[in-house]
Amino acid sequence: MQKLSVRYLDSEELSAEVGDMANLRELRLTDCSLRSLPATLPRLTKLELLDLRFNSFREIPALIGQITNLQSLVLIGNPLQGPIPASFGNLTQLKELILMENLETGHRLSGLLPPELGNMASLETLILEGNFTGPIPAQFGDLISLKVLNLYGQFTDVPAEIGRLRNLVDLKIRGSREPLYYQKAPFKKIPAEIGGLANLTSLHLVGSATEIPPELGNLTALTDLWLTVDSPAPIPKELGNLKALLSLRLNGGLTGVIPAWICDLLDLRTLDLSDNQLEGKIPVELAGLSSVWVLKLSHNRLEGNIPYQIVDKPGYRVFDAASNRLSGPLPRQLGEIASGTWVDWRWNALYPVELSVFQFISKHHKGDFGGTQSYGPVDVTATGTGNTVRLSWSPITYQSDSGGYEILYREREDEPWSVCGMTTSKRTTSYTVTGLETGRQYFFAVRTVTYPHANNQNTVRGDPGNIVIAGTTASAEAWFPLYPDGPGQFTGLAITNLAGGDMHGQLHALGTGGGQAVFPRNPAAVSLPVGRQLARVQAELFGADAAVAPWSMRLDADQTPVTLCLQGGPGLLDGATGLAGQHKRLLFPRVYEGAGVLAGQTAVTRINLLNPDATGVWVRLRLISPRPKPDIIGPPIVSVEVARRIAPGGLLSETLTELFSPAQPGAEAYLEVLSEGEGVNGLAVVTVGQGKSLFVVAGSPPSGSNELSAAQVAGGSHIATSVRLINTDSIGRVVTLRLYSDAESLRQETTLEIPAGSLIDRDLSALFQLTGNLTAGSLQASANGTGVLGDILVYGPDGEYASVTQLSSRPAREAVCGYLANGLGVFTGLALFNPGDESADVAVEVFSSEGSSFGKASISLASKGRLARQTSELVPSTKGKVGGYVRITATQPIIVQEMFAADTLEYMSTVPPVILK
Structure with a gap:
């Protein structure tokens, strides 16, 4: 047998x-x-x-x-x-x-x-x-009779000796045999010698290679090619020689645009370019591949729209472009297609506008379409009051995954859009734009932003929805909840008129109940020609020192002012820009109360909350404690909560001890304020060492942006710098911190996990292993979703000085720093940082309080480039000058930061600019 x-x-x-x-x-x-x-x-x-x-x-x-x-x-x-x-x-x-x-x-x-x-x-x-x-043994190169070599496993190396197997027809090296959900092998290099195997008709090298060797373009007999990489790499143009290909799969991390030569592979049945980093638009020329049945372009960075010509092909059966950055209305021609094509365009920003296109989607689209698209709201309405405009809309269907609505505005139809804010959720239905010029007409639109998530690693920005027009009236308000709070202290105010006409108004000093404080001149008249600045302390403004405290100030004017309010005294100085708008939720990331809580010194935090409304409001103030573990989700841990009523136009001014006694806030907590009605606004004033130093923290609404920056940070052996971040969301966030040096290069980066509703506080030098006396740079924080905000605190080893810089989510093309002091023992510094991907040309012009120019400096900032200088270095003629302002314009949005400091560093103050555009 x-x-x-x-x-x-x-x-x-x-x-x-x-x-x-x-x-x-x-x-x-x-x-x-x-x-x-x-x-x-x-x-x-x-x-x-x-x-x-x-x-x-x-x-x-x-x-x-x-x-x-x-x-x-x-x-x-x-x-x-x-x-x-x-x-x-x-x-x-x-x-x-x-x-x-x-x-x-x-x-x-x-x-x-x-x-x-x-x-x-x-x-x-x-x-x-x-x-x-x-590794695959080099001895496999002796198997010279081999025609089929298929190896599935976690191979670390593919030997060059494989190139000796001249009879090979079928070569497959993959992590697994599963063809759909492929697993890469860990080998890092594709041997160029494989390009000499002229008889190959099928080649699969599914690994972790860093590049594709151009020699593979010599394999002109190939009908089936599958290659993967594990790091950014270009697609070699030599692959365009493979005219016999029926199936082409290139995955893993390839960069650039979809090559034009792919459109010349006329025999292709399957084209799979998914799971890469390809950019640009989908070439309409792909429609010329009449034999293609399967086209996969998902999980790339493709932009633009869907070319209808690709769908309108008799041979197509699958067209997958999910998880890109595609946006805009779907072509109406889709409604005329009756073929059997299945499409998958989920997790983009596309939308149909005609009934026939809706019908095409319902018949041919795989999975949920409407519930995965980041298109902009299309029913936006706008109402102007004073120098504010309130926008309202209906939220889009796709409300899951982290993101929100960017608020866009411009003054002319032919101008590019500027971003003036962003909501923290896609469930939000309104937003109030503040600080606009009075008596102006503006164009507004809202667009949806969805941050990276499990189904799409891109940030997707949809097209703006419907455009609305709203005008402001000839009135503007700004509030200043600062007042002298100790012996020898003063409150100073700088008001600058950069509007289109002369400014006329009144400055009111108001008590806690909202009534007029009893000062000789109250209200004080304000009259400023265009370009002029008024800078006075309270005694000069109201004719008396602060006999009544606490109190606040409100400026009513017929033009929108640029303002800066300072609180100071012996060895003390800090402040904030005037407050506008109202918020139902305010966060104070950095509050201290108690003995030895900051630099070994006693600290006291005073919360000053304003109610701009004509009716009283109740507010709840909550101290939030940090969570023990990053992976815990849920609402914040409230250690103590109190309620207070604020009178119409009134002020709440209490220390944390007065608010929360007998609780001891210490240093490891942040403050949340929840308001009824239209909301409140306010500041926190932190005094250190019984008057050694002082800093002011403005209350912040929850952040909708996932990018935060500071133009100037510093660390070293003689300076303490604290980075504090809070996560206001109900799920944990991962934040990547990047420090950029003066050399315009990334010095270092680190990643932090912030539990839901919690905070983290880290020393900058420890985070980035900074050594030496001083290291300066710019800081960028990138979160994996909404809800993260924070600040930077710089202070002396014994608390002799302290200054806070709030991390900004809003870069500016045009901004004003509200005061100049380069004399009387004080200097003014300016820091600029370009967080974008394009270089920016920046002009810095310094003006006197009379509106005349001291001079201008032109600066070029590369992507991630920075500059930090004293204004007297940028514009030498400002040396010894006190009074005036600094105007910054840039071709790309940049982060701007101004600092005042004593020549002896007895005190320092960092204040944000007023953003014009």
Whole structure:
């Protein structure tokens, strides 16, 4: 007998008598329950084929290596584990070796591939699948008869010797056999020598290569090509030589645009460019690939719209462009297509505008379309009051995943849009724009932003929705809740008129109940020609020192002012720009109360909250404690809560001890204020060391942006710098901090996890391992969603000075720093940082309080570039000058920061600019 075939044998062992069948050439034992082979089997010296597929072998029987005349060995579908025996190298006559896993049990071979397999010089087909590790042996290059080499495992290296296998027709090296949800092998290099295998028709190299060698463009016989990379790499133009391709898959991290030469591969049936970093638009020329059935472009960075010509092809069956940055209305021509094409365009910013296109989507789209698109609201309305405009809209269907609505405005139709704010959620239905010029007409629109999430690693910005027009009236308000709070203290105010006409108004001093404070001149008249500045302390404004405290100021004017309010005294100075607008939720990331809580000094925090409304409001003030673990989700941990009523136009001014006694806030908490009605506004004033230093923190609404920046930070052995971040969302956030040096390069980056509703506080020098006396730079914080805000506190080792810089989410093309002091023992510094990807040309012009120009400096800031200088260095003619302002214009949005400091560094103050555009 020369052939024996047995199926469905219900036994774990085979009779030893089979070894007596001396003439047997083919032995097929399939779909049995065998676990072992008899020791007599090597007697079959003429055996050429051994087929053991679909049995119960737990390991490869080593005695197979003694059947030296074998030409074909098949072990498919067994629960094999462990290594391949080195004795297989004795099977020098073997032409076919197939060892593949049992997909049902998941058992797999493992270990290193034995180099002895390279002795199997007659081998024509070698297919191995398992949890193999280590390199593919260089000895495989001796298998010169091979036509099919398929290796599935976690191989760390592909040897250049593979290039000697000139008879190869089919070469596949992948992490797994699964073709749809592919697994990469860890090998880092594709040998260029493979480009010499001229007979190849199928090539799969699914690994972690850093680049694709252009030599693969020599394989002109290829009909099937699948390559992956694991780092950004271009697509070699030489692949355009492969005109015979029927299937092309390139995945993993390829960069650039979709190459034009792909449109010349006219025989393609499958084109898969998914899971890359490809940018630009989808080329309409892809419609010329009339034979393509499957087109996959998902999980890239593609922009623009869907070319309808691609869908309107009789041959197309699948068109997947999900998880890109596509935006805009779907072409109306889609409504005329009746083909059987299935499309998947989820997680973009597309939308249909015609009924027929809606019908196309309902019939041909895979999965949820409307609930995954970041299109802009289309029913926006606007109402102007004073120098504010309130926008309202209905939220879009896609409200899951972190994101919000960017608020866009411009003064002329032909201007580019400017971003004036962003909501913290896609469920929000309104936003109030403040600080606009009075008596002006503005154009507004709202666009949706969705941050990266599990289904799309891009930030997707939709097209703006409907455009609305609203005008402001000839009235503007600004509030200043600062007042002298100790012996020798003063409150100063700088008002600058940069509007289109002369300013006339009144400045009111108001008590806590909202009534007029009893001062000789109250209200004080304000009259400013265009370009002029008024800078006075309270005694000059109202004719008396602060006999009534606490109190606040309100400026009513017919033009929108640029303002700066300062609180100072011996060794003290800090302040804030005038407050406008109201917020139902305000956050104070940095509050301190108690002995030894900051630089070993006692600290006291006073909360000053304003109610601009004509009716009283109740507010709830809550101290929030940090969470112990980053992975916990849910609402914040409220350690203590109190309620207060603020009179119409009134002021709440209490220390944390007065608010929360007997609770001790300490240093590890932040303050949340929740208001009824239209909301409140306010500041926190922190005094350190019983008057050693003072800093002011403006209350912030929750942040909708995921990018925060500070133009100037510093750390070193003689300065303490604290980075504090809070997460106001109900899920944890991951924040990447990047420090950029003066050399315009990334110095270092680090990642922090912030639990839901919690805070973290880190020393800047420890975060970035800064050494030496002083290291200066700009800081950028990128979060994986909304709700993160924070600040930077710089203070002396003994608390002799302290200054806070709030991390800004709003870069500016035009901004004003509200005061200039380069004399009387004080200097003014300016820091600029370009957080964008394009360079910015910046003009810094300094004006006197009379509106005349001291001079201008022109600066070029590269992407991530920065500059920090004293204004007297930028414009030397300002040396010794006190009074005036600084105007900054830039071709790209930049972060601006102004600082005042004593020449002796007895005190310092960092204040944000007023953003004009």
